[in-house]
Amino acid sequence: MTLKTILMGAAALALSASALAAENWKLAVTDVEGMERLQVEWGPFKDALETATGDTFEFFPVNSRTAAAEALRGKTVDFVVSGPAEYVVINKLTKATPLVGLGRPDYHCAIIVRADSGINVPADLKGKKVAFGDIGSTSNMLCPMQVLADHGVDPVNDIDKTHTSRNIAHEALKAGDIDALGANANSWLNVRNKETDLPYGFFKMIARSGDLPNDMIMVGAHVPADAAETVRTAILDNKAQIIAGITAHEENDKYVGMDLVAIQDGAYDYVRLMYANAGYPQFDNFIGD
Known part of the structure; x- marks a missing residue:
């Protein structure tokens, strides 16, 4: 067996191992209904996410915030792009947690x-x-x-x-x-x-108000912590490309000038206080649904 043959075989094995290690995730966006809108408005973000992580992300359309929560609870979706008010309810219902904050400029x-x-x-x-x-x-x-x-x-x-x-x-x-x-x-x-x-x-x-807590990418409680951390690290290490994907469509102009930041659940306690003062102290239902 020649050295060239050995090297080619090793490369093929490495490629095969890499392919086996790649994950296939489901991704939802709470305020976008329908697959067509997801593909048009968030397709560049999905592409950037796949390039950054080496994983595959498939869109999972949801027609309401409640549907997103049910999908997380049923483990049929893994990552969800959402706002602060949606997050505190989804967290209460499903134990999903913040992964990366979408830092909107002048969000107050x-x-x-x-x-x-x-x-x-x-x-x-x-x-x-x-x-x-x-x-x-x-x-x-x-x-x-x-x-x-x-x-x-x-x-x-x-x-x-x-x-x-x-x-x-x-x-x-x-x-x-x-x-x-x-x-x-x-x-x-x-x-x-x-x-x-x-x-x-x-x-x-x-x-x-002061600046509001960030919109976010949240991760389902069923996703292994090490896998979630790998995705978070890849996003933060490739933030310029991820931001370009998010802001590629004019429907996401509110994010122009944004940053991607690491966040913790405690940042959303002020939103929980908002629910209480608005007359919804349990924050376990989506107001208006």
Whole structure:
């Protein structure tokens, strides 16, 4: 047997061992419904993930946050991209844990009023009508309610609250039909900046949160710890490529400028407090589902 034959055989064995060591994982994204949208919006991320880890990731479409939790509990999905509010419920129901944080820039919420309203601090909103965004949203509902609570205003009993879309709430505030709106600060500014017939000082923010806990990639409790750590390390070691994959589609523009960071469960205790102050102290059900 020649040396060349021996080396070729060794290479083939190494390649075979590598292939056997590769894992096949299932991946879900909680706020994206349908396989087509997953492939279009998150396909580049999946490709980057496979390149970084050497593993295979298959999309697992879910039509609700509850479906994602059930899939984790049933071990039919392994990794889930999700937001902070979804995570605390999924963690309670399934013991899934954070793997990598998706650090969104300027991710915080605010309470906005008209500048001519005479409302200057959150306490002035007691008895007033306040609009929030989607029920269960971290930055458009839970966070602004927590901001009120942080300033001594009970968001359940002290205000007349309503829920509507950000654009509708903006128009209602502009018309004086509501007294304030609570929203993701950056998202509201995007709406405000499209106004062409209002002076810059027409609105004012009277309170804002600190930066919110990160969106994340979470891992199911059934995934072996060493395998999860291998995936985490590969993601953090190849973060530029992973970030490029996430931000490749315009639907993920909220992540432009992001970082990928290691995170722990304790970072989400503030979100658990949000649930409690919004009137859902058990945080074991998805609000609005």
